[in-house]
Amino acid sequence: MSSRNTRDPQIIQRDGYVEWDNIWIPLADGRQLSARVWLPECADENKGTLTSVPAIFEYLPYRKRDGTAPRDESTYPVFARAGYAGVRVDICGTGESDGVFDEEYSPRELSDGVEVINWIAAQIWCNGNLGMMGISWGGFNGLQIAAMRPEPLKAVISIGSTTDRYNCDIHYKNGCQLNSHLSWSGVMQCYAYRAPDPLLVGERWRDMWLERLEGSKLILDEWLNHQRFDDFWKQGSIGQNYNDIEIPCLVISGWADAYKNAPPDAAANLPGVAKAINGPWVHKYPHFAYPHPRADFHKEALRWWDRWLKDEENGAEDLPDYRAYISENVRPSIWREFEQGRWVKEQQWPSTNISDQKWFLNADYHLSREAGTARELSICSPEDTGTQCGEVFSLKPDSETPGDQRLDDAGSLVFETETLSEALEILGRAKLSLNVSIDAPLGNLAVRLIDVHPDGVSHRVSFGVLNLAHRDGNASPEKMIPDQSEEITIVLDEAGYRFLPGHRIRVSISTAYWPLIMPSPYHVTARILFGKDAVLTLPVRNVSTSDNKDEIDMPRPDNLDPLPHYKQISPPSVDRWVRKGLSSNETQYNVIEDSGETEIPEHGLRHRYLSSGNWTINTQTPEGASGRSRWTCWMSRGDEWSIRLETEVRIILKADCFEISGDMKAFDDENQIFKRTFEKAIRRDHM
Incomplete structure (x- = not known):
C-alpha cells in the first residue's frame, strides 16, 4: 500500500464472509489500481488461521464504489460464502484508480489486467487459481485477457460480450455506423472522467480529478477515425484467433441484448471447453434481468468455478454446448415482464438438429x-x-x-x-x-x-x-x-x-x-x-417437441429481488418520444432519463445521473442529420463535498465528413474548475 493514499482498508465482518472496502494493487510503473474484496472467513488472516482459496476477478471502468455496487453486493457475498475471494477492480483512471482513462480494451488496460491477476495469485489468501467474470466491458476483457494466457487464470464467465469488436459491439454493424456509437461515447465522456471519492484518497482527490480532466479526449474521435475493420478493432477481437484461448469459457447473453451472437459463436469456435447460454433477457445479469424467466446465475457460476478452480467432478464439461430459450408469441409492449417460451438444449454446436x-x-x-x-x-x-x-x-x-x-x-x-x-x-x-x-x-x-x-x-x-x-x-x-x-x-x-x-x-x-x-x-x-x-x-x-425430449430445466433464482435497496432521495424517470414535423419533413427521436438521487448507506455517497439524447433527420434527405448525447453526473457526501460533471457530444452528418464536437464542464461545489471544448471534422470512408 502506498503512503500517498489515505488509509488502510476498512475490514467489515459480514455474515459468513469478510469485506475489505478498498485496497490498492500496485503496478510495475508505480500506478495503483483500486479494488474491493470479499473473502471467505477461512481466508481472513486476522482470524488466526488461514486457508488459501481461489479468486474471482472482475475488471471495469464503472466504479466499484457506486456504479456497480448493487450488483457486486448481490453476487460476491454468495461467492465468498462458497469459498471464493471476490476482487472487483477499477480500470486505470476510473473510480479511485490512478491515472487517466485511455480507451476501451486498450493494450494498457489488458496488460494491467494481467499484472492484477498475477498480484492476486501471489496473495496469502489466494491459492493461485483465478476465474475472471463480467458483463459487457468485463465480459469483453475477460475473454481478451484469457487470450493472453496469464498462468493463474483458469476459467472465464463472459456475459453480454463479443468475439468481434467491429461488427458485434456498439460502434459499427456490417459497415453501418450505429447510433449507440454516439450515445455510448456520451456515456463514457462523463463516466470515465468522474472524480474519485475523497473518503478513500483524501485531499488528493481534486488533483486526481484535474489530472483526469486535463487528460480527457473526445472519445468519439478515436472510434470515427476507424470506419473499417482495421487493426484498431482487430485488437481485442478474439474471433481473429480463437485458438489463443485455451481455458474453459462460459458465454451468456439474451435475445434482447446486442451481444446475442457471442454465445453460439464461442461454443462453435473456441478450441477448449466452451458452453453457451442465450436467454430472453436484456443486457443484465441473468438472476435479475428482464424479461422473466430468469436463471439462477449464482448456481450456474458456482458449478463452473467449482469445476475449474477447485477441480470438483461435477459434470460442468458435459453440459450441452448450447442452452437457449425459444421464445414464442412475443408482443411488443411498454414493459415486457415475462416472455413465453421454453428452454432447449443442443448437446453439440453447431447442431445437426x-x-x-x-x-x-x-x-x-x-x-x-x-x-x-x-x-x-x-x-x-x-x-x-x-x-x-x-x-x-x-x-x-x-x-x-x-x-x-x-x-x-x-x-x-x-x-x-x-x-x-x-x-x-x-x-x-x-x-x-x-x-x-x-x-x-x-x-x-x-x-x-x-x-x-x-x-x-x-x-x-x-x-x-x-x-x-x-x-x-x-x-x-x-x-x-x-x-x-x-x-x-x-x-x-x-x-x-x-x-x-x-x-x-x-x-x-x-x-x-x-x-x-x-x-x-x-x-x-x-x-x-x-x-x-x-x-x-x-x-x-428439426427436433420434435411433442415428447419434450429437447427441453431442459433452467433453475430460477430463489430470490427474485437480489439487489440491495439504497436510500432513494429523488425518484428516477424516463421518457422517449418521436416528433414529426409535418411542414418541415423533420423527424426528431428523443430520450431523457434521470436516475434519481441515491445514497449508499454505508459511506453516505450520493449520486445522480441525468442524460438526454436527440437525433434529428429530414425524411427526404440524409444531409445534415444530427445527434446529441448530453450527460450530467452529480456526486456528494453531506455538506462536506459536492461535485458535478457536465458533458455533451454532438455529430452532424455531411456528405463528405462527420462534424463532431463536444463540451466538458467540471464543478467543485458550484465553482467551475475545468472547461474544454472539442471540434473536429472526420472524412467519411465508404460510409
Whole structure:
C-alpha cells in the first residue's frame, strides 16, 4: 500500500464472509489500481488461521464504489460464502484508480489486467487459481485477457460480450455506423472522467480529478477515425484467433441484448471447453434481468468455478454446448415482464438438429417455399424509417426494446407467408440473399424478420443491416457502381424463436433504419430482383417437441429481488418520444432519463445521473442529420463535498465528413474548475 493514499482498508465482518472496502494493487510503473474484496472467513488472516482459496476477478471502468455496487453486493457475498475471494477492480483512471482513462480494451488496460491477476495469485489468501467474470466491458476483457494466457487464470464467465469488436459491439454493424456509437461515447465522456471519492484518497482527490480532466479526449474521435475493420478493432477481437484461448469459457447473453451472437459463436469456435447460454433477457445479469424467466446465475457460476478452480467432478464439461430459450408469441409492449417460451438444449454446436430452409421473396409480396416469376421492385424508404427499432442493446424491457413493426413497415418492402398451419421453430442466424442495385455509390439496406400475430401486431424477431460498400467484407470496402446489380447476402442476428400456428412470418426490407443506423450520404433507391434470386434461409430446428425430449430445466433464482435497496432521495424517470414535423419533413427521436438521487448507506455517497439524447433527420434527405448525447453526473457526501460533471457530444452528418464536437464542464461545489471544448471534422470512408 502506498503512503500517498489515505488509509488502510476498512475490514467489515459480514455474515459468513469478510469485506475489505478498498485496497490498492500496485503496478510495475508505480500506478495503483483500486479494488474491493470479499473473502471467505477461512481466508481472513486476522482470524488466526488461514486457508488459501481461489479468486474471482472482475475488471471495469464503472466504479466499484457506486456504479456497480448493487450488483457486486448481490453476487460476491454468495461467492465468498462458497469459498471464493471476490476482487472487483477499477480500470486505470476510473473510480479511485490512478491515472487517466485511455480507451476501451486498450493494450494498457489488458496488460494491467494481467499484472492484477498475477498480484492476486501471489496473495496469502489466494491459492493461485483465478476465474475472471463480467458483463459487457468485463465480459469483453475477460475473454481478451484469457487470450493472453496469464498462468493463474483458469476459467472465464463472459456475459453480454463479443468475439468481434467491429461488427458485434456498439460502434459499427456490417459497415453501418450505429447510433449507440454516439450515445455510448456520451456515456463514457462523463463516466470515465468522474472524480474519485475523497473518503478513500483524501485531499488528493481534486488533483486526481484535474489530472483526469486535463487528460480527457473526445472519445468519439478515436472510434470515427476507424470506419473499417482495421487493426484498431482487430485488437481485442478474439474471433481473429480463437485458438489463443485455451481455458474453459462460459458465454451468456439474451435475445434482447446486442451481444446475442457471442454465445453460439464461442461454443462453435473456441478450441477448449466452451458452453453457451442465450436467454430472453436484456443486457443484465441473468438472476435479475428482464424479461422473466430468469436463471439462477449464482448456481450456474458456482458449478463452473467449482469445476475449474477447485477441480470438483461435477459434470460442468458435459453440459450441452448450447442452452437457449425459444421464445414464442412475443408482443411488443411498454414493459415486457415475462416472455413465453421454453428452454432447449443442443448437446453439440453447431447442431445437426438444425437445417437450412429456403423461402422465396416473390414479386407478389408473398414469402413462399416456391419461387415465383422474376420481377424487379424498388424501394426508397423515408429517411426516418426505423423509429420502432429500439436501442442497440436494451437495459430495460420497455421502449428500449423494439416496438410494433407496422410503423416501420410502411416505409419498407414487405413479404409475408400465408397463415401458418403448424409451428416453425428457428435457432441460429437467418440470412437473406438478394440481387440488388442502387442509384448511388453508397447506400444501406436493413432487413427485419417479424412474427405477425393474428391481430396484426408485429414483433421483430431478428434483424440485419449492411452498408453495401462492405458487401465483400469490412476491411476494404468498395463503392457500388450505380444501377449495376450485384449479389449480396445480409446475415441477421442470432435468434431462438417459435412461430406459432395462426401467425405469419414477415420479411421487411428498407433503405433506412434510423436512428439505429446513421444514413449514407445519399437518399437511395434500391432495385431488387424478386423470385428465385431473393432467398431467405431460416435455421429450422428439426427436433420434435411433442415428447419434450429437447427441453431442459433452467433453475430460477430463489430470490427474485437480489439487489440491495439504497436510500432513494429523488425518484428516477424516463421518457422517449418521436416528433414529426409535418411542414418541415423533420423527424426528431428523443430520450431523457434521470436516475434519481441515491445514497449508499454505508459511506453516505450520493449520486445522480441525468442524460438526454436527440437525433434529428429530414425524411427526404440524409444531409445534415444530427445527434446529441448530453450527460450530467452529480456526486456528494453531506455538506462536506459536492461535485458535478457536465458533458455533451454532438455529430452532424455531411456528405463528405462527420462534424463532431463536444463540451466538458467540471464543478467543485458550484465553482467551475475545468472547461474544454472539442471540434473536429472526420472524412467519411465508404460510409
